[in-house]
Amino acid sequence: MAEKNFIEPRGELAVGTAHAGFVVTSVEPIPELSGCAYVMRHEATGARALWLACADVNKAFAISFKTPPADDTGVFHILEHSVLCGSDRYPVKEPFVNLLKTSMQTFLNAMTFPDKTMYPVASTNTADLENLMGVYLDAVLHPAIWHRPRIFEQEGWHLEADEDGALSYNGVVLNEMKGALSDPDDVLYQALTRALFPDTCYRHESGGNPRAIPTLTYEAFLDNHARHYAPSNAYVFLYGDLDVDRELALVDEALRGAAERGAGAPNPLALQAPVHPERTEVRMATAPGNAEIGLSYVIGTAADRTRVLAADVLLDALCGSNESPLKRRVLDAGLADDFSAMLVDGVLQPQVMFTLKGLREGAGERFRALVESTCAELAEGGIPRDKLEASLAQAEFNLREGDWGGYPDGVALAIQSMSSWLYDDGRPVDYLRYEDALAELKRGLDEGLFERLLREVVCESAHCAEVELVPVAGGDADEEAAELARLREGMDEKDLEAVRAEVDALRAEQEAPDTPEALATLPVLRVSDIGPAPAEPAPVDAEAPLPCVGHELDTHGIDYVYHYFDLRCLEFDDLPYAGLLSDLLGRLATTRRSASELDTLVETNLGGLDFFVETYTRDDDLSFAAPTLVVGASALAEKADALCDLPHEVWGETDFTDLARVRDILTQRRVALEQYYVSSGHSAALGRTSTYFSAAARASGAMGGVDYYLFLRELLEHWDERSGGLTGRLSSLCARIFTAGNVTVSFTGPASERARFWERGGTLALPAADVAQRLVIPARGARREAFVIPSDVAYVAQGFGPSAADAGTVGAWQVATRALSFDYLWNEVRVKGGAYGVGFKRSTEGLRQFWSYRDPSVDATLARYDAAAAWLADWDGTPAELDGYIVATVASHDAPVKPRQLARRQDVARFCARPAGWRDEVRAQELSVTADDVRALAAALADEGAARGVCVFGGRGAVEACGVDFDSVTELS
Incomplete structure (x- = not known):
């Protein structure tokens, strides 16, 4: 069969042709994506449509709406959640969750942005994609919210009253936003946009401010749906x-x-006239070290795609690393712990935002003057040409690679298209293109384009704002408590009973099972719809001067190299210093180059140079641990020589004597970890519970987990007395780690490129040294720990050690995990408990773990974890339900990945000593799971003899109010 040519426009889709009620209005080849864009308009309703035709079998669909908020109630965020809670054609309580449990989706979610709401899905199976499309289209156009008002109470907010009459608010979005706005970055960003756009929708918190969410009425909720979801x-x-x-x-x-519905027009989305307000303050109940200041400048409108890309390149050149000229100047001024810059795009008026974190005395008064004077100096005297060329090369690499992280290409490109399409019906593909913009920026290097842009955006700005975040005692939680107390004063016993009765009615609705008739309306796939496993090229043991794994994959002209250095040559007390190495390498000078020169050279020649640590384990041995320092690098094939030269210059010649720069980098890492605990406390809590049972987890924790954070914090607090020996210890560590006998190299790309790499690289300048294994990892044992973070919500994890009653296969546990996560836990902890997220996982080593995300309760959640075994033992799912769980599990197993991700997955499997065909065996187990297999797993969850640990990350109030007798409570700030 001839290969399809997607770039060449198809004659049957010419402009003016009609297709199922849509008329083609324009046809635009997109060579960057080897595809073609067909833009259409729905004749009957005026809906817009875009088909991006290309060869990808991971197909995608999205329906989006322009939703500019008119207040801080988060109505569009609540609608995003609520319309997925049943519809006219699919009258079940949670069709979204049913699809997560039972479809072959490779992506299924919904997203609220500052001015739009998107509902994207993706699947490699055409029938499945159409099922997903049908459910999403009915959800947004015919949601059950119009006749089930308690959906609004569940997803938005409602009042509750305890036995003593004390009132509280609950609701999924309310709790999500309490967590989100516990992050100082989010609070500062919203204050800045409020100052920049005082007359437009961007002054409002689109996710919802927890103080404003309870002012939203059900009637206003419906009105906003009627006006916007048309x-x-x-x-x-x-x-x-x-x-x-x-x-x-x-x-x-x-x-x-x-x-x-005849509800009237949607909210307007207008341009903001330039404003230049005085510096303002926003007060927040958070740790004193979280003091920040932000400075934002509007750069133009989304219509100027080239200008937006130029601003991105400019920010990287000025602030992309500690050695970039503007960031270096600010850091040297000693104003704060860290300084960063960010492009805010995907909005009508994009902006650049500079942020100073961990303010020191007087920083607020000096910051703006320092930024603007430095920018004026660079605009007048010229931005270093090598920095601009390096940043432009990096941008080009990223655009050509097209790696969107966890998003399938179709979903990421749907989001990209809305960066221009939302604001101009005639410009749906501006942000799908980049070649013309890159060419213009390259020409502009010789024409002062970037200096001119810097002068216009910062030095001569008429549209900018500055906000300082000031930590204070008290805050929203205290204000909410006072508000609820006032509300309670105005209520009598009859009013309280009405509140309790409504909560009881809500609980009854939440607990009522969907009828068989309602469930039968949902589209389903059967196990028989699953095809064979996608072919996965096997890695090869390649001939090379050093041990080498070859992944001969189509990488579209990019070479990827990973160097795996075994850290079992170290003592356990060395592991935190290995963590320091991973944070420092690539960011300091070498014996050949300054840190600035190295940074420029890396960006010019490589797609990336990363140093990180990870630990490999054995599926049948919790005492086994192989901590590893990984050096990853990528480059366009024509620049592959740099893959040989630059990594070994860094690991072999880094100069650790510049302790001022070392301290800057480590302080930035401490700040980043503290923010991580606030935003992703569930991941941190899961990692911590693993350390109670697994040697590999303890090694990882020492290099990058909570133990590493505590080590890092103490080091910085006692810098003067402890930094003296740091240079020698890090240099000694490098000499022990980076040896030829201690490394395995993984190369992803054509065999010819791999041969050229080794011809150029030889032994990568690694000395031949004897490597002896010294690592002994101490035991820890199960604990009950709390870590206090500045947050109004909690993250609750519970983990169990191996159980003699656990006879389940990996495949059976994978299927049961979906049942526990998307049925029992979703209903109990999210729907009824109000947590934003919840889940269960069972590791291949036999650890069973529960987690919750942005959770208003600790005790109730732990009680629900404890009841999971009984639920699983009594699980009475129908054959169709089981089929659905198996289909979704296998689809997740088979989901397409990028070549780099596939190579990394295969590398990890190799180091974990998984046999050839292990993934195929697990897939076969998933396909053969029975209902009895699922129920049999309850014995392992119910095993009271298995060690149990609890870890909570949360605000001090949540920690102190819960009934857990913690072994330790530690402040993480």
């Missing part, structure tokens, strides 16, 4: 190798059937 306000996106007429017919039917 076909005339919709943007439909299709992506990949699909039958466009067939998919458009599905969309056409849904749009034509949309209810005519």
Whole structure:
């Protein structure tokens, strides 16, 4: 069969042709994506549509709406959650969760942005994609919110009253935003946008301010849906190798059937006239060390794609590393712990934002003057040409690589398209293109383009704002308590009973099972719909001067190299210093180059140079641990020589004597970890509970977990007395780690490129040294620990050691995990408990762990974890439900990954000593799981003889109020 040419426009889709109610309005080849964009308009409703035709089998669909907020109630965030709680055609309580449990989706979610709401899905299976499209289209156009008002109470907010009559607020979005706005960065960002855009939608918190969310009424909630979730306000996106007429017919039917609610026009989305307010303050209840100041400048509008890309390159050149000229100047001024810059795009008026964190005395008064005077100096005297060229090269690499992290290409490109399409119907593809913009920026290097942009955006700005975040005692929690107390004073016993009765009614609705008739409306796939496992090229043991694993994959002209250095040559007390190495390498001078020169050279020649630590284990041995320092590098094939030269210059010649720079870097790392605990405390808590049972987890914790943070904090607090020996210890560590006998190299790319790499690199300048294993990892044992963070919510983890009653296969546990996470835990901890997220996992080593995310309660959540075993033992899912869990589990197993991700997955499997065919064996186990297999796993969860540990990250109030008798309570700030 001839290969399809997606770049060449198809004649049957010419401008003016009609397809299932849509008329093609423009056709634009997109060579950057080897595809073509077909832009359309729905004749009956005015809905917009875009099909990005390309060869990708991981197809995608999204429907989006322009949703500029008019207040801080978070109505569009609550709507995003609520419309996925049942619809006219699919009258079940949680069709979204049913799809997570039972579809072959490779992506399924919804997202609220400052001015839009998006509902994207992706799947490699056409029937599955159409199922997802059908459910999402009915959800947004015919949601059950119109006849089930308690969806609003569950997802938005409601009042509760305890036995003593004390009132409290609860609701999923309310608790999510309490967690989000416990992050000083989020609070500062919102204060800045409020100052920059006092007359437009961007002055409002689109996610919802917890103080304002309880002012939203059900009637206003419905009104906003009626006005904004209309076909005339919709943007439909299709992506990949699909039958466009067939998919458009599905969309056409849904749009034509949309209810005519006659509610009026959507909220306006207008340009803000330039403003230049005085510096303001925002007060926040947080740790004193979280004092920040932000400085933002509007750079223009989203219509100027080249200017936005130029601003991104400019920020990287000025602030991309500690050695960039503006960041170096600010750090040397000693104003704060860290300084960073960020491009805020995907909005009507993009901006650049400079942030100073961990303020010192007088920083607020000096910051703006320092930034603007330095920018004026650079605009006048010229930005270092090598820095601009390096940042431009880095931007080009990132655009060509197109690695979107956890997003499938189709979903990421749907989001990209909205960066211009939302603001101009005639510009749906501006942000899918980049070649013309790159060419213009390269020409502009010789024409002063970047100096001119810096002068216009910062030095001569008429539209900018500055806000300082001031930590204070008390805060929103105290204000909420006072408000609830006032509300209680105005209530009598009858009012309290009404509150309790409504909560009881809500609980009854939440606990009522969906009827078989309602469940039967949902589209389902069967195990018989699953095809064979996708082919996965096996790695090869390549001939080379050093041990080498070859991954001969199509990388589109990019070479990836990972060097794995075994750290079992170290003592356990050395592991925190290995963590320091991973933070410092690549950011300091070498014996050949200054830190600034090295930074420029890396950005010019490499796509990335990363140093990080990870630990490999054995699936059958919790005492085994192989901590490893990984050096990862990537480059375009034409620059592959740098893959040989630069990594070994860094690991072999780094100069650790500049202790001032070392301290800067480590302080930045401490700040980043503290913010991580606030935003991702569930991950930190899971990692900590693993340390109670697993030697590998304890090694990882010493190099990058809580133990590492405590080590780092103490080092910085006693810097003067402890830094003296640091240079020698780090240099000695490098000499022991970076040896030829201690490394395995992984190369991803064509065999010819791999041969050229080794011809150039030889032994990578690694000395031949004897390597003896010295590492002994001490035992820890199960504990009950709390870590106090500045947050109004908690993250609650519970972990169990291995159980003799655990006879389940990895595949059976994978299927049961979906049942526990998306049925029992979702209903108990998220729907009824109000936590934003919850889940269960069972590691391949036999550890069983529960976690919650942005959770208002500790005790209730732990009690629900304890009841999980009984639920699993009595699980009475139908054959169709079990089929759905298996389908979703196998689909997750088979999800496509980028070549670099596949190579890394295979490398990790190798170091964990998994046999060839291990993934195929697990997949076969998943396909053969029975209901009895699932129920049998309850014995391991119920095993009271298994060691149990609890770890909570949360605010001091939550920690002190819960009933856990903690072995230790530690402040992480």
